[in-house]
Amino acid sequence: MPPAHKPLPAHRQYYPSILADRDPLAAALQPPADESPQQREQRLKAEEDARKRSENIDRMLRHDDKRNRRRKQVKVLLLGQSESGKSTTLKQFQLLHTPAAFHKERIAWRFVIYLNLVRSIRRVLEAIAPEDNALPEEEEFGDSTETASIIISGGDRPSSSLAGSQPNYESYRRRLAPLMDLEQRLIVVLSDPEEEGEREATHLPDGYGSFAAAAALTSLPASGSAPHGHTPGRPPPITIPSSSAPGASSSSSSSSQPWTGPTSPRSPTSPAVSVVSSTHELAVRTGSNWKKHFALGKIQSPKSAHSGELEGWWEDPTDPVHVLNRCAPVMNELWRDPKVHQRLAERHIRLEESSGFYLDEIDRITAKMYFPTDDDVLKARLKTTGVVEHRFTLAKNSEFRGVEWVIFDVGGARNQRQAWAPYFDDVNAIIFLAPISAFDQQLAEDPRVNRLEDSFQLWKSVIESRLLAHVNIVLFLNKCDLLKKKLESGVRLAHHMPSYNRPNDYETVSQYFRNRFGAMHQSLTPNKSRDLFIHLTSVTDTRKTHMIISNVRDIILTANLKSSSLM
Numbered sequence: 001m002p003p004a005h006k007p008l009p010a011h012r013q014y015y016p017s018i019l020a021d022r023d024p025l026a027a028a029l030q031p032p033a034d035e036s037p038q039q040r041e042q043r044l045k046a047e048e049d050a051r052k053r054s055e056n057i058d059r060m061l062r063h064d065d066k067r068n069r070r071r072k073q074v075k076v077l078l079l080g081q082s083e084s085g086k087s088t089t090l091k092q093f094q095l096l097h098t099p100a101a102f103h104k105e106r107i108a109w110r111f112v113i114y115l116n117l118v119r120s121i122r123r124v125l126e127a128i129a130p131e132d133n134a135l136p137e138e139e140e141f142g143d144s145t146e147t148a149s150i151i152i153s154g155g156d157r158p159s160s161s162l163a164g165s166q167p168n169y170e171s172y173r174r175r176l177a178p179l180m181d182l183e184q185r186l187i188v189v190l191s192d193p194e195e196e197g198e199r200e201a202t203h204l205p206d207g208y209g210s211f212a213a214a215a216a217l218t219s220l221p222a223s224g225s226a227p228h229g230h231t232p233g234r235p236p237p238i239t240i241p242s243s244s245a246p247g248a249s250s251s252s253s254s255s256s257q258p259w260t261g262p263t264s265p266r267s268p269t270s271p272a273v274s275v276v277s278s279t280h281e282l283a284v285r286t287g288s289n290w291k292k293h294f295a296l297g298k299i300q301s302p303k304s305a306h307s308g309e310l311e312g313w314w315e316d317p318t319d320p321v322h323v324l325n326r327c328a329p330v331m332n333e334l335w336r337d338p339k340v341h342q343r344l345a346e347r348h349i350r351l352e353e354s355s356g357f358y359l360d361e362i363d364r365i366t367a368k369m370y371f372p373t374d375d376d377v378l379k380a381r382l383k384t385t386g387v388v389e390h391r392f393t394l395a396k397n398s399e400f401r402g403v404e405w406v407i408f409d410v411g412g413a414r415n416q417r418q419a420w421a422p423y424f425d426d427v428n429a430i431i432f433l434a435p436i437s438a439f440d441q442q443l444a445e446d447p448r449v450n451r452l453e454d455s456f457q458l459w460k461s462v463i464e465s466r467l468l469a470h471v472n473i474v475l476f477l478n479k480c481d482l483l484k485k486k487l488e489s490g491v492r493l494a495h496h497m498p499s500y501n502r503p504n505d506y507e508t509v510s511q512y513f514r515n516r517f518g519a520m521h522q523s524l525t526p527n528k529s530r531d532l533f534i535h536l537t538s539v540t541d542t543r544k545t546h547m548i549i550s551n552v553r554d555i556i557l558t559a560n561l562k563s564s565s566l567m
C-alpha cells in the first residue's frame with residue numbers, strides 16, 4: 001500500500017493519462033517510476049529550458065513566416081502633384097486586375113460625373129461673364145474650382161474690343177440657374193451621413209460660392225509676391241534644377257519646400273494664395289464609403305434582375321438626371337456658341353483639357369438612362385485627400401501567382417504631401433506621375449508656381465532621397481495626349497521655358513522632357529545602379545495604359561521577388 005503522502009507520479013503532471021497510455025512517444029518520454037526528488041528537480045529544470053527554447057523557435061518561425069508573407073507582397077506608391085493622374089492610374093490597375101469590382105462601382109460615379117459636368121458649365125459661364133456683370137458672392141455660382149485646369153497663359157480679360165460679339169451671358173445664366181442649385185444638391189448627395197465628424201465626402205470648403213475667387217484666378221498676384229522674373233498675368237517660367245549640380249536649388253523658392261514635412265503655412269495676407277486654394281476643389285476623403293453608400297442607400301429604385309446593378313433611377317422624379325436632362329438643350333447651345341468659344345480663346349481657357357471634361361457629350365451624359373462607361377469613370381475627377389489603398393492578388397496563370405500587390409494612392413496637393421512620408425519605409429516601388437502638358441499652367445495651391453516646375457521639384461526630392469535609394473522608380477510623363485494637342489494648337493514651350501530652343505513639335509518636346517527627367521535622375525540619385533523606367537503616357541487611354549502597367553508590374557515584381565529567391 002503506497003504511503004498517503006506519496007506525490008502524484010511526476011509524468012501525470014505533464015501527460016494526461018489517456019495520452020500516456022495511447023501515445024508511444026508520450027509513453028517513452030515518461031519519467032522513471034522510481035525518480036528521486038533530485039532527479040525530478042533536474043528533469044523539471046531541463047523541461048523548463050526546453051520549453052523556453054521551443055518558444056524561442058516558435059517566435060522565430062512566426063517572424064520568418066511574417067517576413068515571407070511580407071516578401072510576397074509588393075507595395076507600390078503613386079506619387080505626383082495634384083491632377084497628375086495618380087487616381088486614374090489606380091483606376092486602370094483596378095480595371096485590369098479586378099474588372100468585375102470596377103464595373104460594379106461604375107454606377108456610383110454617376111453623380112460625380114454629373115457634378116463634373118455642372119462645374120464645367122459653371123466655368124464656361126464664369127468665363128463669359130462680363131466684368132461689370134460680376135455679382136456679389138452670395139448671388140454667384142461659386143468659386144472657380146480646378147484652377148489648374150484653366151489655362152491662363154497671358155493678359156487680362158478682354159474688354160471693349162468684344163463689344164457686339166459678347167455671348168448672351170444673362171440669358172445663359174438665367175436658363176442654366178437650375179444647374180447651380182443642382183450642384184449644391186449633388187454635393188449633399190455625395191456626402192456621407194454616417195460620418196458625423198466630417199459630414200462631406202466631397203466638399204467645397206472655404207470660399208465656395210465666391211465668384212470673386214474666379215475673377216482672382218485671372219489676375220495673378222502683384223509682382224511683389226511673385227517669384228523673380230515672373231510677369232504678373234502670365235504663368236511663372238519653368239526652371240529645371242540643374243542635373244549637373246546636384247542639390248542646386250530652384251530659382252522658385254515657393255516650390256522648393258521639403259516634401260516630407262508638413263506644408264509651410266502660407267501668408268494669410270496674400271489674397272491670391274488665400275482665395276485660390278486647392279481646398280476649393282471637389283475631394284473625396286480617405287476611408288469614405290461614398291461609393292457604397294451611394295450605390296446602396298441613395299437610390300430606392302428596383303434592382304435590375306438582369307444585370308444585378310441598380311437601374312430605374314429615372315423613375316424617381318427627384319433624381320438629378322431630370323434637371324440635367326431639361327437643361328441639356330441650353331448646355332449644348334452654350335457649348336456650341338461661337339461667341340462663347342471666341343471668348344474662351346481670348347482668355348486662353350482650354351476647357352477641353354480640364355479634369356472631368358464631358359462637354360462634348362452632353363446628350364449622352366444627361367440621358368435619362370445614362371450609365372457611366374469605363375471611360376467616363378476614368379475621366380471623372382475627384383480629388384484625393386489622405387491615402388487610398390488598393391490590393392489585388394495576381395492570378396493563378398501569372399508568373400507571379402499568389403503575390404499580393406498593394407497600391408497606395410495619395411493626395412498630390414501641397415497640403416496632402418505630409419501624408420506621404422510614413423509610406424516610404426517599406427515601399428518597394430514608386431510610380432511617379434508628371435503631367436508634362438502642364439508647362440503653361442499654374443499650381444492650384446499657389447498660382448505663382450508653374451505646374452511643371454512643381455513636378456521637377458517633387459521629382460528632385462524623390463530621386464535624391466536616401467530613404468528611397470533602393471526603391472524601384474518608374475516615371476510616367478503623363479497627359480501626352482493633351483501635350484500633343486496643346487503644341488499643335490500653337491502653344492510654344494519656349495514661351496514658358498526660355499531655355500528651350502528646339503522645334504515645338506510633340507516628338508521633340510516629349511523627348512526633351514524624357515531626357516531632362518532622366519538626366520536629373522542620373523545625376524541626383526544616391527543609387528547610381530538604379531535603373532529608371534520612363535514612359536510617355538496618357539493614362540486615360542486604357543489600351544496603351546494596360547500594356548504599360550502590365551509591363552511595369554512585371555518589372556517591379558521581378559526586381560522585388562526574384563531577387564529574394566522566393567518565387
Ligand SMILES: Nc1nc2c(ncn2[C@@H]2O[C@H](COP(=O)(O)OP(=O)(O)OP(=O)(O)O)[C@@H](O)[C@H]2O)c(=O)[nH]1
Binds near residue numbers: 085479
Ligand atoms: N486627357 C487626359 N486626362 C487625364 C490624363 N491623366 C489624368 N487625366 C485626368 O486628369 C484628372 C485628374 O486626374 P487624377 O487621377 O484625379 O489626378 P490625381 O493625381 O489623383 O490628383 P489628386 O487626387 O488631386 O492628387 C482626371 O479628370 C483624369 O481623368 C491623361 O493622360 N490625359
Ligand SMILES: [Mg+2]
Binds near residue numbers: 383409
Ligand atoms: Mg487622386
